Amino acid sequence: MPSSFLFSISTLSLLLLLLLLLAVAGEPPTAARSRTGESDPTPTPWPHQFHSVLFMNSTGSLQLIDLWYDWPNGRNFNIVRDQLSASLLYDLEWNNGTSFFYTLDGDSPSCRTAQLEVGILRPGWLEGGSYLGRRHVDGFLCDGWEKADFIRYYEDVETKRPVHWRFYTGREAHVMTFEVGAALEDAKWQAPAYCFDQKEVEEDEVAPRGGGSASASL
Numbered sequence: 001m002p003s004s005f006l007f008s009i010s011t012l013s014l015l016l017l018l019l020l021l022l023a024v025a026g027e028p029p030t031a032a033r034s035r036t037g038e039s040d041p042t043p044t045p046w047p048h049q050f051h052s053v054l055f056m057n058s059t060g061s062l063q064l065i066d067l068w069y070d071w072p073n074g075r076n077f078n079i080v081r082d083q084l085s086a087s088l089l090y091d092l093e094w095n096n097g098t099s100f101f102y103t104l105d106g107d108s109p110s111c112r113t114a115q116l117e118v119g120i121l122r123p124g125w126l127e128g129g130s131y132l133g134r135r136h137v138d139g140f141l142c143d144g145w146e147k148a149d150f151i152r153y154y155e156d157v158e159t160k161r162p163v164h165w166r167f168y169t170g171r172e173a174h175v176m177t178f179e180v181g182a183a184l185e186d187a188k189w190q191a192p193a194y195c196f197d198q199k200e201v202e203e204d205e206v207a208p209r210g211g212g213s214a215s216a217s218l
């Protein structure tokens with residue numbers, strides 16, 4: 001059961017990876033043009049550092065995620081708790097494409113690494129998304145955008161904070177806190193020693209290259 005847990009996290013990362021690949025490919029934002037001729041709102045770029053607590057719902061499986069986004073240091077952390085689980089899963093992603101998925105405590109601490117073609121999401125990753133209009137989401141008046149039929153993303157009209165996003169798979173995030181400028185101390189970004197002495201596993205689990213293979217693993 002740790003392995004299925006790990007798999008679902010790695011799937012989440014692949015979703016983000018595919019988004020990035022699509023963003024890099026740079027499709028023109030034609031769908032974002034307003035019928036009235038007025039220009040549509042554009043999504044607010046992510047702050048370069050923030051901490052967010054996310055309430056996740058993936059067809060009824062609930063999780064809390066501590067998300068630490070740290071663009072200047074090229075790293076992104078998802079610390080994940082399944083509902084009522086005693087242990088946490090750490091999903092640490094570096095901008096050089098290396099990701100570590102590990103547990104720290106419990107009977108069997110584990111670690112898996114993956115090497116992806118691209119790094120973490122850029123602050124402007126939503127650029128070029130199609131505007132979905134304005135509506136209430138989770139009780140907040142929001143502007144929404146859709147990126148590449150892959151994710152729908154909603155931000156608060158007034159504060160510009162993200163409120164909610166939903167992947168096409170149905171996996172949804174509700175943003176519970178959003179602390180701009182919050183940064184996790186350096187020492188916490190160190191993957192445990194057992195992540196570095198598993199050469200064979202590491203090589204076996206290297207992710208296939210390219211966006212095609214990423215989407216095939218969804």
Ligand SMILES: *[C@@H]1O[C@H](CO)[C@@H](O)[C@H](O)[C@H]1NC(C)=O
Nearest residue numbers: 056057058059060061062170
């Ligand atoms: C989680 O999502 C499912 C639909 O996939 C929904 O039926 C359920 O009410 C949601 N649970 C919570 C706690 O939001």
Ligand SMILES: *[C@@H]1O[C@H](CO)[C@@H](O)[C@H](O)[C@H]1NC(C)=O
Nearest residue numbers: 094095096097098099115191
């Ligand atoms: C990427 O950076 C991390 C953190 O510095 C490091 O542990 C990892 O070995 C690097 N990966 C590559 C492929 O250089």
